[in-house]
Amino acid sequence: MTTFVTALNTALSDSMKADPRVLLMGEDVGDLGGVFRVTDGLIAQFGEDRVLNTPISESTLVGAAVGLAMGGYRPVVEMQFDSFVYPAFAQITWHLSRFRYRSRGQLTMPVVIRVPYGGNIGAAEHHSDSPEAYFVPTPGLKVFTPSTPSQGYALLREAIEDDDPVIFFEPKHDYWMKEDCELTQREPNAPGARIAGEGSDLTLVGYGPTVKLCVAVREYFAQEGVSIEVLDLFKLNPLEINLLVGSVTRTGRMVVVHEAPVFGGFGGELVARAASDCFAALKAPPLRVGAMSTPYPAAALEHEYLPGMDRIVDAVDASLRYGVTT
Amino acid sequence: MELDPSAVQLLSEDGTFTEHPEYPLGLSDADIIGLYRRLILVRRADVEAINLQRQGYLKLWGPVFGQEAAQVGSAAALQPGDRAFPQGRQFGVGLTVGIDPAEMLSVWRGEIQGGGWSVEASGIALYTFPIGSQAPHAVGYGMALQRDQKNAAVIAYLGDGAFGTGDVHESLLWSALYKSPVVFFCENNQYALSNPVERSAPLPLFRRSEGFGLPGVQVDGNDVLGCYAVTARAARRARAGEGPTLVEALTYRIGPHTTSDDPDRYRKADEVATWRMRDPIIRMRDFVLGAGLVTRADLDAIDQEAEVCATAVRAACVADPAPVQPVQMFDHVYGTRPQHLEAERRAWLAFNEETQATS
Ligand SMILES: Cc1ncc(C[n+]2csc(CCOP(=O)(O)OP(=O)(O)O)c2C)c(N)n1
Ligand SMILES: [Mg+2]
Numbered sequence: 001m002t003t004f005v006t007a008l009n010t011a012l013s014d015s016m017k018a019d020p021r022v023l024l025m026g027e028d029v030g031d032l033g034g035v036f037r038v039t040d041g042l043i044a045q046f047g048e049d050r051v052l053n054t055p056i057s058e059s060t061l062v063g064a065a066v067g068l069a070m071g072g073y074r075p076v077v078e079m080q081f082d083s084f085v086y087p088a089f090a091q092i093t094w095h096l097s098r099f100r101y102r103s104r105g106q107l108t109m110p111v112v113i114r115v116p117y118g119g120n121i122g123a124a125e126h127h128s129d130s131p132e133a134y135f136v137p138t139p140g141l142k143v144f145t146p147s148t149p150s151q152g153y154a155l156l157r158e159a160i161e162d163d164d165p166v167i168f169f170e171p172k173h174d175y176w177m178k179e180d181c182e183l184t185q186r187e188p189n190a191p192g193a194r195i196a197g198e199g200s201d202l203t204l205v206g207y208g209p210t211v212k213l214c215v216a217v218r219e220y221f222a223q224e225g226v227s228i229e230v231l232d233l234f235k236l237n238p239l240e241i242n243l244l245v246g247s248v249t250r251t252g253r254m255v256v257v258h259e260a261p262v263f264g265g266f267g268g269e270l271v272a273r274a275a276s277d278c279f280a281a282l283k284a285p286p287l288r289v290g291a292m293s294t295p296y297p298a299a300a301l302e303h304e305y306l307p308g309m310d311r312i313v314d315a316v317d318a319s320l321r322y323g324v325t326t
Numbered sequence: 327m328e329l330d331p332s333a334v335q336l337l338s339e340d341g342t343f344t345e346h347p348e349y350p351l352g353l354s355d356a357d358i359i360g361l362y363r364r365l366i367l368v369r370r371a372d373v374e375a376i377n378l379q380r381q382g383y384l385k386l387w388g389p390v391f392g393q394e395a396a397q398v399g400s401a402a403a404l405q406p407g408d409r410a411f412p413q414g415r416q417f418g419v420g421l422t423v424g425i426d427p428a429e430m431l432s433v434w435r436g437e438i439q440g441g442g443w444s445v446e447a448s449g450i451a452l453y454t455f456p457i458g459s460q461a462p463h464a465v466g467y468g469m470a471l472q473r474d475q476k477n478a479a480v481i482a483y484l485g486d487g488a489f490g491t492g493d494v495h496e497s498l499l500w501s502a503l504y505k506s507p508v509v510f511f512c513e514n515n516q517y518a519l520s521n522p523v524e525r526s527a528p529l530p531l532f533r534r535s536e537g538f539g540l541p542g543v544q545v546d547g548n549d550v551l552g553c554y555a556v557t558a559r560a561a562r563r564a565r566a567g568e569g570p571t572l573v574e575a576l577t578y579r580i581g582p583h584t585t586s587d588d589p590d591r592y593r594k595a596d597e598v599a600t601w602r603m604r605d606p607i608i609r610m611r612d613f614v615l616g617a618g619l620v621t622r623a624d625l626d627a628i629d630q631e632a633e634v635c636a637t638a639v640r641a642a643c644v645a646d647p648a649p650v651q652p653v654q655m656f657d658h659v660y661g662t663r664p665q666h667l668e669a670e671r672r673a674w675l676a677f678n679e680e681t682q683a684t685s
Contacts, residue, residue, distance in 0.1 A: 056518055
C-alpha cells in the first residue's frame, strides 16, 4: 500500500536521481521533511546542495526559482500551505508564467510549485484554502491536481519534466490516503482527465480532494439504479475539454464539485463549456457544488462550509428530477 | 546562539541585578513583583493549554514555554492607547495586559478566527498567522496615531522567522522614513519551525536596523527586567516622536513549534537542556527572594493564584458556554450581504432544515 505522501516523495526522489538539475526549495523541507513529510529523507539522500531549507520568503522562493530556471536548473518549490503562496503571486503572474512569451520562446520556466491545498483537516486560519481559481486563468501557467497516490507520482514526475511552469496542488486531506498501486510514469502529454467510473445518467465532475466524494456518490446512486459517470480532472490547465464534452453530451446532465467557493470558482468555466458545447444534449441545467462564498471559516464550521456527500447527492437529485412533475 | 557582546542584561543568569546606564528600570518593588507574578501565570496557563490540547479541547497550541520573560517584560511597557500587533505565539502578551486567557484560546479551539478579545479594550490586535504580514499594519497604525497626535506607541511582535519576509524589511524602511512610532520587538526564540536562526540570519537580527536608518538593540530575552527596560525606552522614544526602534530579544523555544511538531527531528536534546538551565523564571525568583522583595509564602500565594487561573481556563474550555453556530459563517463577510451570498445562506438554511426533518 502506498500513501499519497510516499508517492510524492518517491516522485521527487526519482526525478532528482534522473536529473541532477532538479532542486528542491522550501520552508522546513530539510531535516523536518516538510510539515507533511513529503520531502522526508531527501536532504539526507541528496545533500544541502540540492535540498534548500529556506527562510520564510515565499516571493523570493518563486523569484529565485525563476532565476535558477534561467540558469538551467529545474527547481521544485514547496509552499507550506495553500495561502502562503499568496506572497509569491506577483512573481508567478509577472514572471514565471510569462517568460516564454515575452522572450519569444528564448526562455522556458521548468519550475514546479507544490501547494498543499484544501480543507477538512481542522487546521488554523489560512491553512485550508483552495486557490486554484486565482491561477487557472493565468496564461502560460499549468495547473495540475492529482486525486490518488499513483496519479500523484505520475503527475509530479510529468510536471518536473515539463518545460512550462506548473502549479501542483496536492489535496492535503488525502496525504494519508492509501492505494495498492505501482508507481509508474505516464507518457508525455497524456490526457489531463480520466473517467473514474463510467455511467450514463449524469456526469459528475471533480478534481483533487472531491474525486473521492464523487466516486462515493456514484456508488450510492448505483444502489438506486442510477448510473453516474465520474470525471476526474487532474489538469485544470491545460483542460481536457473533449472528454468532458463527450461525457456530458452522452448523459445530458452535469454536476461539478470543488472545495473552493462556487461564486467565481473554476466550476463556472466547466458549466460555461457544457452550456456552449453540449447545449442541444442538455436535459437539465448544469449545477455546481462547492464551498460557501465566505472566507474559509474556523475549523469548527468547516464541515458545514465544505461540500459534503449530502450536498452533492442533493444536487444530483435536483438534476435528475429537473423537469419531472410529481 | 549566544548573546551579542552589546546585549542589554539587567538580570544575569544567576539572578544578580545590575543597573544599565542607558536603560534605567524605574520600577517600584510592587511592579517588579507584578512582573514575577505574570511570569508564573503565563507559565502555568501555557502548561494548561498544552494539557487541554492533549485532551482534545484545543485543536492546536503554540507553546510559550521559555519565552515568558520576553513577552511579559515587553508587554508590561505598554500604556493605555498603545497598540500591540502579535504574530501567533503571544499568549503571554495578552495575559500581561489582562486579557482573559480563555478568550485567547478560542482561536485554538477552532471556533473563531483572529481572536476572541476586544481589540479596543485590550490594545492587542488580532493574531496574524501569515508570518511577517503584521509588520506593515503596525507601521500604518503608527502613522495614524502620529497624524492624530496621540503620542502613543505601537509594538510589532515578530518571530526570528519573520525576518525572512519582504514585508518586515519594507516595514523597517517605512517606519524610519515616516518616523512611525513603532517598536519592532523580535522574539528570537532561535527557531522558525525547524529552521535554526543561524541558518536564516547571517548577522544578529538587531543589526539589520542600521541599513534602514533606525536604532537596533539586543536584549537578553530571558531577563524580564531587561526586556521591560529596553522596550520601555523604545516606546518612550516612539511616543515622543523620535521614531522607531528594532529590539531583538534573544530567548529560546523550549517546547515544540506547535503541539503537531516533533522537534527531535531537527534539534539536539543537549541544546534544549542548556537553555532549560537559563530559565527566565528561576533567575527572577532568585532575584525577588534574594533582594528581600518577597517571602517564600508570597511565592506560594502566587503559585496558588496561578493554579486558580489554570482551573478557570480549563473550565472555560471544557464548558464551551457559547459554541459557535454554523450559520454565523455567513455573517460579517460584508457590511451588507450581497445577493449571491444571501442566496447561498438561504439555500444552506433550507437544506439543513430539510435534512434535519428527514433524519
Ligand atoms: C507567510 C507564511 N509562510 C509560512 C508559514 C508557516 N509557518 C507558520 S509559523 C512558521 C515559523 C515562524 O517562525 P518565527 O517567525 O520564528 O515565529 P515562532 O513560531 O518561532 O514564534 C512558519 C514557517 C506562515 N504561517 N506564513
Ligand atoms: Mg522563532
